[in-house]
Amino acid sequence: MSERKLFAHELEARLDEVLLLSLRQRSAEGPAALLEALPRAMQERVLHWAGVAAQTSDDLGWLIASLAAEQAAGLGPRLDDWVRAGLDAYDRSGLAATRRALNEFAEAHRTSSRHSREGIAFTAIEGRLSRFLHALDGRPLKLVSGPRAWTDSETLWLPERLEVAADAPGNRRLYKGIAALLWAQTRFGSFNIDPEPELERWPDREAALAWMAVFEAMRLEACIARELPGLALEIAGLRGPWPPELAAAADKLAQAQATAADSLACMAEIRTVGAGDTPTFPHIGAIDPIAARRVRAARIARELAVVRRALNVIAATDTKAGAADNPDYPPLAAEAGMQAVDPQADLQGDLSALPPAAREAAKSLIQDLGEIPPEALHPAGPGAWQPVAGVEESGVVSVTTRPDAFYDEWDYRRGSWRHGWCHLYEMKAPVGDHDWVDEVRTRHAHLIRSIRRRFEALRGEDKPQRRQFDGEEIDLDAQVEARADRKSGAEPSPRLFIHRRRIERSLAVMFMVDMSGSTKGWVNDAERESLVLLCEAIEALGDSYAIYGFSGWTRTHCDIYPVKRFADRYDAATRGRIAGIEARDYTRMGVAVRHLSGLLVRQNTRHKLLVTLSDGRPDDYGDEYRGRYGIEDTRRALLEAREKGIRSYCVTIDRHGADYLPQLYGPAHYSVIDDAKKLPQKIAEIYRKLTG
């Protein structure tokens, strides 16, 4: 193993010694501090050359030492050439020329190495790599760029740019290798044990973490090899053979039963014999167990609550549900075929009893803990999802004008309607900043063009197809030919008709836009941008569409904002109202669905579609609407819409709450966008799939 690095004070003493600095009243403190970061071999080269130069002149020695401290890291193996070029210049033209020559050499080296290396930017591999990681097993990771490569077990950071390898494919492979090993940290349990007892015994925490990352990389590479041998081979190619003194550890950690504890054992071993320089490998990212374990603990708490809540619902729900026999609307997961499930039963083997979101949470728990902790299986524990009954709304907003309409609301606890319960107001939609729309259209000009092109193709044409066996019209040309053929004794073709291919796009779409307070900021921006893109797209298609915002504040104040009625054109006024959509109050969804489906049903089209854009579950001021009550009421409202021939679809920006969507909209009738930023890019595609 190589010798350990020299610390700054040691370097300072050595420099002092070779340069006789104390005699000249100079201090090596600055250069020494810079040199501390270099590997030991490099430090020794610098000290060596400083001594050599000092034999010619004290000033030359000082110059070499101080410039080397700054530039050695960049020069790497060319340090010796650099010094020789400097000494050469000194011999010919003196000290000033030496400084110039050294700087020029370093500059030329920088430029040439930049040219000879083809770096890769994170943005160039982001899409490919995030899909790659998404396909791998385990909990999904979010991929972002940052100053160093590491993961907190939910987000994976990679450097902005890599130019370690000589060419672009090499750097691309390196990105993949780094990312794969970080993915493996979360997949194969690097954070499942607490490393602090070991880490605390190291004088230098950074060094300890670096060693931990190396040993874990050895173990994880072997884990990967068992599932994805091709990937492991590629990673091995990135690192070359392990240094001989580490080979034994690598073998040990490659065994199938090795865990993170074994990596810590290797650390303890090396600590007792005295760890030298930490070897650095380009493919090994950093490890930060404190941050990762904090994220992990929060996740475990969150997911325990989800699993527990699902089990509570299973335990608490009675089995006879009203609409359980409608195949399009699966009943609440709790009601659907789950009555047989004993919540205390052993879940470890079979998760299929759980609704999808809870199943994901359970899988994630198993990934973190190796099992679902028994305490999660006690249904009455904290996290019980029980609607708070009988909390009366306080602070009801006083309303002076008469509502535009009253709507019934479904109270699942009573199993009956509350008549005329919701007061609906059609408000005037405020007009926003016109410049904003222009800015969005400019910014997305390219996207808009491509969307329009694709959508125009979708619209298709009413193309007459000639010379068919059968069709709505007679193909005169073919008839004439056939008659001529027959006259001449040749066999006439039987293809004598024109068939018109009809377009069946008779579709009206209502966009119901969540304007609740929680959309403030970025979700609201994303909603508005998406609407602009949608309008551009739908204009190309010719479907009839409307946009209404909704928000409110208790049952006596449910507001609807017409942004674009079916009759409105997509003109400057409409665009202004899109810009004016803003985050307001709460999300009492049932009444909005009832009102808007009433408007939609009057459209004279074959197909009717209600698309909700929202950022979460139904909710209103006071606790009543927040829990199961709001979900049940909204579900009811969607069922009523369905009975009127309206299909519903929901696009949600929601990280946690997606569990209720299958119950509300049915499977495959919603999209969850985890990142609001992506909504504008995705919305047109969702619409195309939905109606294509």
Next chain:
Amino acid sequence: MNTANPTRRADVRAELHAPATPLVRLASEPYYHATGDELAVFEAAARSCLPVMLKGPTGCGKTRFVEHMAWRLKRPLVTVACHDDLTTADLVGRYLIVGDETVWMDGPLAAAVRAGAICYLDEIVEARKDTTVVIHPLTDSRRALPVEKHGEYIEAPHDFMLVISYNPGYQSVLKEMKPSTRQRFVALDFDYPDAEAEARIVAHEGGVDAATAAKLVKLGGLTRKLKGAGLDEGAGTRLLVHAAQLIASGMAPEIACIAAIARPLADEADTRDALDDLIRAVF
């Protein structure tokens, strides 16, 4: 192949222009690996003269299952791949003008009804809406096919059976099956088989060893996680079988998988590259 009906054989000359319906009689057992109770349910439905709907993603064995059942029940099979230009006449039949005469030509559905065959309408939602309604009288107690143009009302014999397939993964509201249609069928859910069964299928169908088949199945599973994240649908068993066949014929696994799996699944550059990475990772 067999002609539609010996008694109502279309004019010989007409066959020059419009081929008669292919009525397939399966001589040997099509390999099918059952994954649940689908064999029993299908047989019971056949006994009770009930139509069957097969739901599931593409390439998971629906077509193969129908072939297998046709062989098992010893009935001929007529398969129609539905598309958005499929008209009622395409299914039921039409008059052709042959020389100076008009000649009636049975469509595949009419031919199947007459012959007491299994008629398999693959991807029924792709057909035009007005086309779908012609199957209604066949799917209720009437069990008959009215052929208005020909002034005929063909009653289905006991052995006639209607089977449709449907991929609920599509999200288009325009391509949803109406409840009035779907509630006429006994439905069987198809999904990708579990890894072990799928490996067995891939090994058998593709002619590769168990280890290669397992790797292909692993790869298939990874691509299925990309559903909704770059892909509309992951690789079905069919694609895995295709890759296996290329490998069995001597092609390097990576190249075979890129050609048979990655390219058919994705055009978009990032997704395509990610699939290539997955292939390299697995092999």
